[in-house]
Amino acid sequence: GENVEQHPSTLSVQEGDSAVIKCTYSDSASNYFPWYKQELGKGPQLIIDIRSNVGEKKDQRIAVTLNKTAKHFSLHITETQPEDSAVYFCAASGNDMRFGAGTRLTVKP
Amino acid sequence: DTGVSQDPRHKITKRGQNVTFRCDPISEHNRLYWYRQTLGQGPEFLTYFQNEAQLEKSRLLSDRFSAERPKGSFSTLEIQRTEQGDSAMYLCASSLAGERYYGYTFGSGTRLTVV
Numbered sequence: 001g002e003n004v005e006q007h008p009s010t011l012s013v014q015e016g017d018s019a020v021i022k023c024t025y026s027d028s029a030s031n032y033f034p035w036y037k038q039e040l041g042k043g044p045q046l047i048i049d050i051r052s053n054v055g056e057k058k059d060q061r062i063a064v065t066l067n068k069t070a071k072h073f074s075l076h077i078t079e080t081q082p083e084d085s086a087v088y089f090c091a092a093s094g095n096d097m098r099f100g101a102g103t104r105l106t107v108k109p
Numbered sequence: 110d111t112g113v114s115q116d117p118r119h120k121i122t123k124r125g126q127n128v129t130f131r132c133d134p135i136s137e138h139n140r141l142y143w144y145r146q147t148l149g150q151g152p153e154f155l156t157y158f159q160n161e162a163q164l165e166k167s168r169l170l171s172d173r174f175s176a177e178r179p180k181g182s183f184s185t186l187e188i189q190r191t192e193q194g195d196s197a198m199y200l201c202a203s204s205l206a207g208e209r210y211y212g213y214t215f216g217s218g219t220r221l222t223v224v
Contacts, residue, residue, distance in 0.1 A: 006151075034212045043113070043200055043215030044152065089151045096165065097142075097213070099151030 002027040004092050006100025014108050019077045021103045023090035026071065030094035033066060033073050038087045038102070047088075048075070080107045113216035115201050121222045122191055129187045130219045134203030141184050142213060143176055144200040145169065152200055152215075158184060191223045 003026040013019050025033075031052035036044035050057045050064045050073065057064050061080075066073040073092075077084055085107045090100045114133040122128050134141045139160050144152035155174070156166045160181035170176075173191075178184040188195055198220050202213035 004151075036215075041217070043115075043202075043217045045215070046212035049212050091151075096154055098154070101149070101151050 002030055002092055002094055002096065002098040004090060004098045004100045006090050006103060008103060009101065010104045010106075012106045012108065013080050015080060015082060017080055019075075019080050019084070019105055019107075021075045021088055021090070021105075022072060023074070023092075023100050024070075024072045025092040025098075027092065027094045028068075028071065030092040032093040032097075033064070034091050034093070034097075035062075035064060035075050036089045036091065036099075038089065044089055077105075080105075082107050082109050113201055113203055113214050115199075115216035115219050117219055118217065119220045119222075121224060124193060124223050125190055127187065127189045128191060128221065129185055130199055130201075130221075132184045132186070132201030132216060134183070134201070135214055136182075138203035138205055138214070139181060140204045141178055142202045142204070143184070143186050144202065144215075146198040146200055146218070147196075155186075188221075191221075193223045196221055196223045 006023045034049035037047045038044040048062050050066050061078045063076045087102045087104050089102050116131045142157040143155040146152045154167050155170050156176050158178040173189045176186045198218040200218045202215045204211045204213045
């Protein structure tokens with residue numbers, strides 16, 4: 001089955017800096033890659049996703065890149081704000097959806 | 110529609126007791142998923158339904174766990190003879206049918222503590 005590795009587990013940046021979170025997956029059949037943001041006491045919320053026929057997708061300050069050959073994808077957050085502080089999960093979906101272990105992002109004001 | 114609703118938000122139970130959680134998905138979504146999340150980990154897949162049919166179960170779903178979606182709308186997850194290792198956040202999600210290429214909408218979860 002699918003195995004998703006996510007790095008780093010924690011990330012601390014200054015407000016205004018960029019943050020990058022990286023994930024790798026094992027199942028070459030996976031073709032849908034969503035990213036979720038989870039705040040304390042809440043369920044994960046979808047923030048951006050990318051399908052395998054696209055190499056990059058951007059939505060305001062958030063972008064995701066996908067390298068299918070290398071089986072890795074990344075989340076990029078620019079101009080970080082304190083409200084971006086949360087746990088971020090990547091996921092890969094082929095026959096089922098598997099999640100990474102999460103990255104706790106802290107944005108210091 | 111206010112999204113995916115889960116009830117209760119928190120449940121504390123004694124070891125050996127049975128517990129049941131409820132999930133109400135987004136009404137137009139006919140796929141419903143149950144995940145378990147422990148501290149510091151990502152959600153782990155338990156099972157999913159398309160309409161009322163349970164199509165897939167993880168090996169994490171031991172025979173003490175049972176899930177139903179009797180009318181293709183809300184779903185229940187029951188844990189019998191709870192163990193301390195069952196303590197976790199139980200998340201429900203729903204999505205559109207037909208493809209796995211839609212992001213899931215998660216509920217806020219039910220946090221189970223077994224004492």
